[in-house]
Amino acid sequence: MAEEDEDHTGGGQSAANSAMQKIAEREMRIIRRRMRRRRMITIGFCLTLVVGSLFGIMYSIQSNLDLSRNMIRSPQVRILGYDGALLETVEGRYSQDVSLTTIPERVQNVFVAATDPNFFNHMGVSGRDFARIFSGDPGSGSTITMKVARTFFKTKANNAGRHFQEFLVALWLEMKFSKKTILRSYLERSYIGRGIFGITAASRLWYGGPAERITLHQAAVLAAAMSDPVKFDPLLHSSETAAEANDILAKLGQYKFIEKDRVSALTLLEPKLDVQYEEHVVSGYLVDMVLEEVADIVGYSSRDIDVVTSIDLKVQKLAQDVVREVSEIRIKPKGANQTALISISPDGRIRAIIGGANYSPFQRNRATDVRHLPGRMIKIATYYYALNQNSDPAQWVRDNRMAVAGWRPINPDHEYMGQISLREAFVRDVNTVPTTLADHYGLLDVRDYIHAIGVKSPLSTDIRTVVGLDPVTMGEIAAIHTLPQNSGKPAQMTVINRVSYSGTDEAALYQREDLVQEKRLTDEAIQGSYVLYASVTDPQVRLDRPFAGYGTVAGGGSDAWYVGFTSDLTTVVWAGNDDNSRMAVRGDVELASLWRLFMLDAHDGLAIRSMIRASSQRRRENDGVNDLWKRDLNGNN
Template identity: 75%
Template sequence: MADEELEDTEAGGKNAAQAAMQEIAERELRIIMRRRRRRRLFLIMFSAVVALSALLAIALSVQTNLDFSRNMIRSPEVRIMGFDGATLEIVQGRYSQDVSLTTLPERIQNVFVVAADPDFYDHLGVSSSDFFRIFAGDERPGSTITMKVARSFFKTPKFGAGRRFQELLVALWLEFKFTKKTILRSYLERSYVGRGIFGIMAASRIWYGSPAERITLHQAAVLAAAMGDPKKYDPLLHPREAANAANEILLNLGRYKFIELDRVSALTLVEPKLNVQYKEGVISNYVIDMVMDEVAERVGYTSRDIEVTTSIDLTIQRLAQDVVREVANLRLKPKGAEQVALLSMSPDGRIRALVGGADYTPFQPNRAWDVRHYPGRMIKMITYYYAMNENSDPAQWVRDNRMAVAGWRPVNPDHEYHGQISLREAFVRDVNTVPVNLADQFGLLKVKDYAKAIGIQSPLSNDIRTVVGLDPVTLADIASIHAIPQNSGKPVQRSLVNRVSFVGTGIPVYQRVQQQVEKRLTDEAIQGAYTLFSSVTDPQLRLDRPFAGYGTQSTGASDAWFTGFSSDLITVVWAGNDDNRRIPLVRGDVELASLWRLFMLDAHDGLPIRSMIRASSQRRRENDGVTDMWKHDLLKEEQ
C-alpha cells in the first residue's frame, strides 16, 4: 500500500507539473497571439494611413493639375511675339467655347460617338485597355471619350505612368459626377482638330464657314476623323485620305443603326466640302500654323489668353517674304519652278525667318519645315565631316573609282575618275564615289547614326546611295548640318518657340532651355570644313562680311538648292514643284544664289562683322565683346 500511495503521489505530481507547464505554454501562446494581433492591427492601420495619404496626395496632385475654367464669353487669344517681345500677330477663334448639345442635332452628335467610342453610353468611362496602358509607353489618349476628356482637363500635357493613372482617376470621377451628355459636350469642345484648332465649333467656322449646327453628316465625319489623327486626316492637305476616313465613319454609323445603312452610299464623297476662312497676316501663315501647332502640343485646351515668344525677327521675316515672292515671280516661275522655300536660323538653331512657299494658302504644305526634298550634294557633307573627325586634313587622299559598293557602282557627274583624289578636290567636283567609299569604309550604319546625331531628322534608308542624296530631307535638316561649324561643333537645337505663358501670370508653361550636347565635330575638323566650304564659295556673291555658300541641283533635276552661312545666320533656299517635275533651267548656284544674296545682304544690316573662324570657337566667341541677336537670346534664357 505504501508503494501504491507513493506511485499515486508521484503520478499526481507529474500531472500537476504537466498541467502547470501546459498552463504556462498556453499563457505564452496567448501573449504571442496577442502581440501578433497588435502587430497585424498596427500594420493594417499603418497601411491604411499610407494608402489614405497616398490617395490624398494623388487627389491633391490631380486637383492642382486640373483646369476646369471655362470662358463662355469668347475664345481665348494667342498673342504671337518676336524674339524681342514685339507683337507679330494676334490669333483668335481657334478654341471652341460654345458647344451646346441642345442646338447640335442628335445625328451630328452620333457621328462623333461612333467615330471615337461606339459604346460610350454603355460603359463606366474606362476600358480594360486603359488599365494596361498605365504601365505601357503609349502616349496616345485613352480608348474612351471620357478618358480623352480627362486628359484635356490637365493644365499641361505630360506623359508617363503617373499621369496615365491620374487620367484614369479623373475619368472615373467624371463618370460619377457628370452625365454622359455633359462629358460628350466637353469632348466636342476640347478635342484637338489640328492647325491649332480645338473643338467642332471653331473648326466648323474655319473649315466650312458655317456653325456646327448646320454642317452635313460627311462634314461632321471629316471633323471626327481629324480628331482621331489631326495630321494624317487634315482635310486641307490630305483631302482624299480625310474623305475616305469620313466615309468609313458613316459606314459604321449605319452598322450601329444610327442611320439607315442604305443611306450611306449617298452620303459618301471623294473629297471634303470645304470653305476655308483665313486671312494673311503680318508674317507668313506658315509661321503662324507652326506656332499654333506647337502651342496646342505644349498647352492643350485652355480658356485663358496665351502669349508666345518666338525666335522670329520681324524685319528679317518680312525681308524673306518679300525676296521670295519677288524672285519667284520674276525669275523662278518663268523657268518652271512653281515653289520656293527659305529657312534662316541662328547658329544655335533658332528660326529667324521661314517662308514655306512662294505664296500661302491653307491647302499647301510647309515646304521649308514639313516637306522633304531630294538634297543632291547637300547631304554629302555628312561623310566629309565624319572623315575629317578621323583625319582633319582636307588634303588627305581618298579613293575615286567606280568599284561597286553594296551592289551599286557610283557615277561621277563629270564621268571622270582619278583613282586617288584629295578630300578637298572631291568636294569641289561634287563626286559621288568619295562619299560612297567613305561610307563603306567607316560603315553605313555608323554614318547614318552620325547623320541623325548632327541634325538629320528625316528617315534615311540602308541603301548606300543615301549618302549621295537618295533619300529626301527637309530644309531644316540641311540647315542643321551646315550650322554645326558655327555652333562650336555641337548639334543645333532647332526651334521656333522660345517661351509660352498665360497672359498676366508671367510664369512660363514652356521655356526653351539650351541643352548640353556632345561635341560632334572637332575643332580641327571645323577648320577643315571651312576649307571645303571656301573652296566652293563663289566670290562674285560678294557679301559685306565673311561667308560661305554653294548651290546644287538634285540628280533628277527636280530640286534646286543653295545653302550658305555667315557668323550669324545659316540660310537655306530651295526651289521646285510639288509634283516633282523637273526644273533643268533653275540652277542652285545661279538663280537661288541670287535670291540668297539678296536676303543675306539686308538681313545682316546693323550686325557687327565677325570672321566665321572666330565665331565657331566658343571660347573666342565668349570673349570677343561682340553682341548679336542669338547671343542676346542666350543671355535672356540664363536670366
C-alpha cells in the same frame, strides 16, 4: 504506506502539470495579444499609407486639373518675336461654345459612332484602359470619357502614374456628370489639327459656318481628323480623309444610329470645304507651325497664351519681301512656282522661315514638312566624317568607277582622275569620293553620323544616302551646314523659346533649354571644313563680312538649292515645283542672288567677325562681341 506515497507523488505531479499548463496558456495569451497588437499596428499603418496615398493622388490630380470653361470668347494666342515684339494675334482656334441643345443629335452620333459606339452603355472606362496603366500605351484611352479626362490636365505626361490618374478622373466624371455633358466636353476639347480644338472652331474655319449647320459627312470629316490630325487633315489629304469619313458613316448604319440604306447617299469622294483664313503680318506657314507646336505643348486651353518665338520680325519680314519679289521676277519665269527659305542661328533657333512663295492652307510648309532631293547639299556630311578621321582637306582619295555594294557611281562631269584630293572632289561635286569614303569607313556608320548631326528623314542603307538621292527637308540641310559654326555640336532646331499664360506670373508652360550635345566635328575637322567651303564659295556673291556658300541643282532639274552661312546666320534657299517637274532655275545664279539680297540686310546691326573665331566656343565667349539675339525679354535668345 507505499501506496500513500505514490498517491501523493501523483497528485503533486498533476498539480505541477496543471500549473505549467496555466503558465503556458498565460504566455500564449500574452503572445496572441502581442500578435493582435502588431497586426492592428500593421493594418493601421497600411490603412494610413493607403489613405495618405489616395489623398496624395487626389491632391495631385486636383492641383493638376483645369476645369475652367470660358464662355465669353475663344482665347487668343499671341505670337511674339525673340525680343517681345508682337508678330501675330490668332483668335478662334479653341471652341468655347459647344451646346448639345442646338447641335442635332444625328451629328452628335457621328462622333460617338466614330470613337466609342457603346458610350451611352458603359461606365466610362474599360479593361483596356486599366491595362494601359501598366503597358505604357501613349494613346488617350479607348473611351470618350477617358479621352475627355486627359484634356483636363494642365500639363502633359505619358507614364503609368498619369494613366492611373486619368483612369480615376474618368470614373469621377462618370459619377459626377451626365453622358451628354461628357460628350459636350469631348466635342469642345478634342484636337482636330492645325492648332484647332473642338468642332465649333473647326466648323467656322473649315466650313465657314456654325457647327449646328454641318452635314453628316462634314461631321464625319471632323471625327476622322480627331482620330489622326496628321493623316486625316482634309486640307492636305482630301481623298484619304473623305474615305475615312465614309467609313465612319458606315458605322452609323452598323450601330443603328441611322438606317443602313441612307449611308450610300451620304458618302462623298472629297470633303466639302469652305476654308476661312486671313492674311497674316508674318508668313502663314510660320503661324501654322507655331500653333501646331503650341497645341502639342499646352493642349486645350480657355486662357490666353503668349508664345515667345526665336523669330526676328525685321528679318522675317525681310525674308517675305525678298522671296516674293525675286520669285516673281526671276524664279517663276524660269519654271519654278515655289520658293522657300529658312534662316537659323548657329545653335538652331529659327530666325526667319518662308514655306512657299505664296501662303495657302492647302499646301505644306516646304521649309520643314516637304522633303526635296538634296544632291550635293548632303554630301558635306560624309566629308565631315572623313575630316574627323583625317583633318587634312588635301588627303588623296580614289576617284574611279569601281563598284561599291552593287552600285557603280557616275560623276556629273563623267570624268575620273584615279586619285583626287578631298578639296578638289568637293569642288567638282563627284559621286565617287563620298561613295569611296562611306565604303572605307562603313556606310552604316556614316549613315548614323548623318542622323546624329541633324538629318531625321529616312535614309537608305546603300550609297543613295551619301550621293544625295534620299529626299530631306530644308531645315535638315540648314542643321548640317551650321555644324562648324556651333563648335562642332548639332543644332537644336526650334522656333519656340517660351510658352506661358498671358498676364500672369505663373511658371512657364514651356521653356527652351539648351541640351548638352556631343561634339560631332573636331576642332581640326572644323578648320578643314572651312577649306572645303572656301573652295566652292563664289566671291562674286559678295557680302560685307566673311561668309561661305554654294548652290546646286538636283533631281535632274527638279530642285535648286543655295546654302550659305556667316558667323551669325545659316540660310538655305530652295526653288522647285510641288509636282517635281523640271525647271531652269540655277542654284548658283538666281538663288545665290536671292540669298545675297536677304543676307545683306539681315545682318544689319550685327557685328562683323571671323567665322573661324565664331566657330570656337572659347573664342566666341571671350571675343567681346555681344550676340544681338541674346538680348531678349527672358535673357534667353
